[in-house]
Amino acid sequence: MQGLKKAMGTSNDTLILTASGSGAMEASVSNFFSMKDKVVVCSAGKFGERWAEMVQAFGLDPIVLTEPYGSVVSPERLAETLGANPDVKGVFIQASETSTGAAHDVEAMAKIIRETPAIFIVDAITGLGTMPLKIDEWGIDICIGGSQKSFMIPPGLAFISVSPKAWAMNSNSCMPRYYFDLKREKKMADKGESSWTPNTSHLIALNVALQYINDLGMDKLIENAQLLAKATRHAAAALDLELFSPNHPGSSVTAIKTPAGMDSGLIVKGFRTHFGAIIANGQGSMQGKIFRMAHLGYFDFADMFAVIAGLELLLQQNGHAVELGKGVAAVQKVYAEVAMRQPVTT
Amino acid sequence: MQGLKKAMGTSNDTLILTASGSGAMEASVSNFFSMKDKVVVCSAGKFGERWAEMVQAFGLDPIVLTEPYGSVVSPERLAETLGANPDVKGVFIQASETSTGAAHDVEAMAKIIRETPAIFIVDAITGLGTMPLKIDEWGIDICIGGSQKSFMIPPGLAFISVSPKAWAMNSNSCMPRYYFDLKREKKMADKGESSWTPNTSHLIALNVALQYINDLGMDKLIENAQLLAKATRHAAAALDLELFSPNHPGSSVTAIKTPAGMDSGLIVKGFRTHFGAIIANGQGSMQGKIFRMAHLGYFDFADMFAVIAGLELLLQQNGHAVELGKGVAAVQKVYAEVAMRQPVTT
Numbered sequence: 001m002q003g004l005k006k007a008m009g010t011s012n013d014t015l016i017l018t019a020s021g022s023g024a025m026e027a028s029v030s031n032f033f034s035m036k037d038k039v040v041v042c043s044a045g046k047f048g049e050r051w052a053e054m055v056q057a058f059g060l061d062p063i064v065l066t067e068p069y070g071s072v073v074s075p076e077r078l079a080e081t082l083g084a085n086p087d088v089k090g091v092f093i094q095a096s097e098t099s100t101g102a103a104h105d106v107e108a109m110a111k112i113i114r115e116t117p118a119i120f121i122v123d124a125i126t127g128l129g130t131m132p133l134k135i136d137e138w139g140i141d142i143c144i145g146g147s148q149k150s151f152m153i154p155p156g157l158a159f160i161s162v163s164p165k166a167w168a169m170n171s172n173s174c175m176p177r178y179y180f181d182l183k184r185e186k187k188m189a190d191k192g193e194s195s196w197t198p199n200t201s202h203l204i205a206l207n208v209a210l211q212y213i214n215d216l217g218m219d220k221l222i223e224n225a226q227l228l229a230k231a232t233r234h235a236a237a238a239l240d241l242e243l244f245s246p247n248h249p250g251s252s253v254t255a256i257k258t259p260a261g262m263d264s265g266l267i268v269k270g271f272r273t274h275f276g277a278i279i280a281n282g283q284g285s286m287q288g289k290i291f292r293m294a295h296l297g298y299f300d301f302a303d304m305f306a307v308i309a310g311l312e313l314l315l316q317q318n319g320h321a322v323e324l325g326k327g328v329a330a331v332q333k334v335y336a337e338v339a340m341r342q343p344v345t346t
Numbered sequence: 347m348q349g350l351k352k353a354m355g356t357s358n359d360t361l362i363l364t365a366s367g368s369g370a371m372e373a374s375v376s377n378f379f380s381m382k383d384k385v386v387v388c389s390a391g392k393f394g395e396r397w398a399e400m401v402q403a404f405g406l407d408p409i410v411l412t413e414p415y416g417s418v419v420s421p422e423r424l425a426e427t428l429g430a431n432p433d434v435k436g437v438f439i440q441a442s443e444t445s446t447g448a449a450h451d452v453e454a455m456a457k458i459i460r461e462t463p464a465i466f467i468v469d470a471i472t473g474l475g476t477m478p479l480k481i482d483e484w485g486i487d488i489c490i491g492g493s494q495k496s497f498m499i500p501p502g503l504a505f506i507s508v509s510p511k512a513w514a515m516n517s518n519s520c521m522p523r524y525y526f527d528l529k530r531e532k533k534m535a536d537k538g539e540s541s542w543t544p545n546t547s548h549l550i551a552l553n554v555a556l557q558y559i560n561d562l563g564m565d566k567l568i569e570n571a572q573l574l575a576k577a578t579r580h581a582a583a584a585l586d587l588e589l590f591s592p593n594h595p596g597s598s599v600t601a602i603k604t605p606a607g608m609d610s611g612l613i614v615k616g617f618r619t620h621f622g623a624i625i626a627n628g629q630g631s632m633q634g635k636i637f638r639m640a641h642l643g644y645f646d647f648a649d650m651f652a653v654i655a656g657l658e659l660l661l662q663q664n665g666h667a668v669e670l671g672k673g674v675a676a677v678q679k680v681y682a683e684v685a686m687r688q689p690v691t692t
Contacts, residue, residue: 018502019525020364020542026525035522057524148543156364156502156545176381176522178403179365179372196366197494199502199545 001189003210004159007151007218008128008143010135012161015185016206018199021125021146024158025054027180028121028142032090032166034174035059039090040081040118042073042109046099046283047123051092058175063088069286070100070245070255075108088118089169095127096250099283101243101292103131103250107138114139119166125149126252128159129218130225130296141166149252150221151213152297153205162186221297225251228295228304231334232256235308235327239315244290253294255282259320264291270314277310301335347535349556350505353497353564354474354489356481358507361531362552364545367471367492370504371400373526374467374488378436378512380520381405385436386427386464388419388455392445392629393469397438404521409434415632416446416591416601421454434464435515441473442596445629447589447638449477449596453484460485465512471495472598474505475564476571476642487512495598496567497559498643499551508532567643571597574641574650577680578602581654581673585661590636599640601628605666610637616660623656647681 005014017023033039037060041051044067055062063081065073073093082088091113096103106122113120119141124133128143129150135143145151145159162170162182170183179196188195213221229251236243236256244255258264264281265288271277282290293307308327316322351360363369379385383406387397390413401408409427411419419439428434437459442449452468459466465487470479474489475496481489491497491505508516508528516529525542534541559567575597582589582602590601604610610627611634617623628636639653654673662668 018364018366019369020544022542023365023525029524030522054524057527058522146543154545154547155543156548176376176404178375178400179369180525181403196368197492197501198366199500199548201500201547202502202545 003207003214007210007213008135008145008159008161009133009218010143010161012135012163013167013186013189014159014161015182015189016194016198016203017158017160017180017185018156018194018196019158019180020155021123021144021158022050023180024144024146024160025050025123027160027177027182028092028144029054029058029060030175030177030180031182032119032142032169032173033058033060034172036061037089038063038085038087039092040065040078040085040088042078042091042093042104043067044072044100044102045069045094045097047094047097051094051123055092070102072097072102072104072248075105075112078109079112082112082116082118086116088116090119090121092121093123095122095124095133096130096252098126098253099286100245101250101253101255102245102248103127104248106131106133106140110138110140119163119169126250126296129213129221130229130250130252132219132222135161135163139163147202147206150225150297151206152209153202156199156202157206222251224300225296227334227338228299228301229254231301231304231331232293232295232308234330234334235311238330239312239322239327244286252296253280253292255290255292257290259315262318262320263288266318267291267311267314270317271310274314275306275310277307279307301331301339304331349553349560353556353559354481354491354505354507355479355564356489356507358481358509359513359532359535360505360507361528361535362540362544362549363504363506363526363531364502364540364542365504365526366501367469367490367504368396369526370490370492370506371396371469373506373523373528374438374490375400375404375406376521376523376526377528378465378488378515378519379404379406380518382407383435384409384431384433385438386411386424386431386434388424388437388439388450389413390418390446390448391415391440391443393440393443397440397469401438416448418443418448418450418594421451421458424455425458428458428462428464432462434462436465436467438467439469441468441470441479442476442598444472444599445632446591447596447599447601448591448594449473450594452477452479452486456484456486465509465515472596472642475559475567476575476596476598478565478568481507485509493548493552496571496643497552498555499548502545502548503552568597570646571642573680573684574645574647575600577647577650577677578639578641578654580676580680581657584676585658585668585673590632598642599626599638601632601636601638603636605661608664608666609634612664613637613657613660616663617656620660621652621656623653625653647677647685650677
């Protein structure tokens with residue numbers, strides 16, 4: 001737990017739940033609000049829609065700020081909404097919206113929210129380890145992570161940090177909760193225990209992953225993801241492919257549009273068949289139109305060269321004119337610029 | 347999922363949740379009831395108390411039938427309560443109460459409940475694989491299991507079977523729920539998916555464990571636990587130790603009282619120190635007074651001989667007069683009677 005706190009870079013209470021990340025999302029709804037509380041949900045993808053569904057399931061009264069998939073909700077629009085609704089008690093966003101590859105401007109949003117009575121709830125499941133998230137400095141009241149993304153172990157654990165401002169709201173929150181009761185969990189955590197039987201094997205794995213992250217430095221892990229994301233974008237451009245979120249690209253996953261008329265399922269299936277590799281199709285209405293390549297956690301340039309080389313072959317196989325090696329060269333250039341300025345000497 | 351259904355021996359829908367067993371317990375409260383619904387909780391240990399706490403957290407109106415730790419709630423008492431309260435909508439029990447080692451008479455209770463409109467919710471986390479639980483034949487509407495007991499893999503997955511009678515109540519249940527929404531989970535499971543990112547590594551492990559269980563036969567796994575429990579009780583008697591639940595012993599775990607004046611923590615710590623083995627102390631008010639030895643899942647007579655031999659040494663070390671080998675001999679006799687009637691031939 002100390003390792004997790006260090007990796008997340010916060011002095012707030014940081015709890016571990018035996019659940020998928022969505023379980024910690026639910027905890028952030030059921031522990032700090034009461035029915036009919038007015039909240040703002042920023043929704044620009046599948047996970048934003050999950051926030052909206054979830055707060056409605058718990059009887060909150062959400063103002064849903066929707067933007068098209070691939071875009072994000074601007075800090076200006078949020079400021080305007082909060083200005084017109086001083087009774088808003090919480091704002092829910094995704095740091096990085098995994099379904100589209102876009103990232104919110106968390107810092108700017110935090111700056112607006114911290115001047116209001118509302119708490120700021122950030123689903124950072126793919127945000128942690130791929131973008132700076134200064135929980136204490138910016139004022140992220142609730143920051144949510146999951147074991148299977150930058151923390152590099154299988155899914156099954158969720159993380160949640162809770163600020164003093166959020167704990168103060170917890171005292172007034174009236175909502176049925178038990179398994180995800182964070183006050184109870186905190187009480188147990190303070191004794192080195194957990195409310196329920198914890199996922200022991202995952203905790204052992206997490207401990208090893210956190211040692212790796214903290215030895216490396218969370219900032220280096222983020223820098224690595226950002227560089228790989230940049231390389232992926234350059235490769236896409238070199239291969240005449242369009243990014244799905246060109247204006248707000250995050251660094252956890254890059255979503256790329258297939259050339260007109262090509263089903264992105266062919267790229268996904270091709271990776272599995274020819275390279276034993278898994279990339280993701282679009283979700284919901286984006287299925288068949290985009291493919292998504294992750295580059296977070298234990299992932300490096302050697303992986304990146306291979307993935308882009310594979311992509312070139314699959315595009316060619318499916319009829320897209322490709323000069324083989326051109327995408328790989330774009331990746332190489334990014335790497336050369338950043339990491340190979342000093343030649344090795346004997 | 348098919349393997350799980352087979353192991354549980356039911357044609358009811360059987361769902362897998364990424365959570366501790368307590369998560370499935372919560373699901374059984376939040377999916378089938380509404381606030382102020384009258385329910386009966388049978389409580390004779392720490393997990394019975396958990397049911398009571400949980401239904402109260404969700405605003406139900408429980409009649410809590412309490413019996414002392416080590417005892418159980420009788421079918422007669424339940425029948426009387428249901429007779430006097432025809433508006434009861436659900437009955438909650440532990441098949442096997444892990445904190446005391448006692449087991450409820452699930453069959454007799456099911457017979458009473460199935461003649462009423464109430465659904466029967468059985469926490470069978472340590473019951474499955476240690477006692478017969480005929481879900482369909484007896485009428486267990488909700489049967490709850492966990493990955494870490496007879497299913498032999500680490501904690502992190504919970505199982506829940508849902509009868510048609512329970513699904514009918516789900517349609518009328520009004521309660522905030524999302525992560526543990528079973529209707530949604532069932533819809534996803536029917537498509538071979540899950541609502542949230544599943545615990546993939548545990549599912550792979552579960553698949554292997556279920557193959558083992560189904561190859562062996564669930565009835566054989568139960569018989570094994572029952573024999574080991576019997577052997578443990580005989581060993582306790584041979585060593586002049588008193589059982590904590592002599593009248594209603596279950597087969598998942600046997601709780602034994604330490605001799606007067608001996609802290610049971612010494613036995614627990616002794617096992618860890620001298621044998622690298624983990625047994626459990628009492629919980630709550632029983633701490634220091636009893637120790638609990640589990641004998642479920644992947645556990646056999648060779649383990650049993652070793653555990654009882656270790657126990658003898660630890661009792662002796664702590665001043666209890668012990669004839670070394672006497673407890674082991676009791677275990678040997680049980681094994682000889684049951685499994686060694688036919689000598690091997692060359």
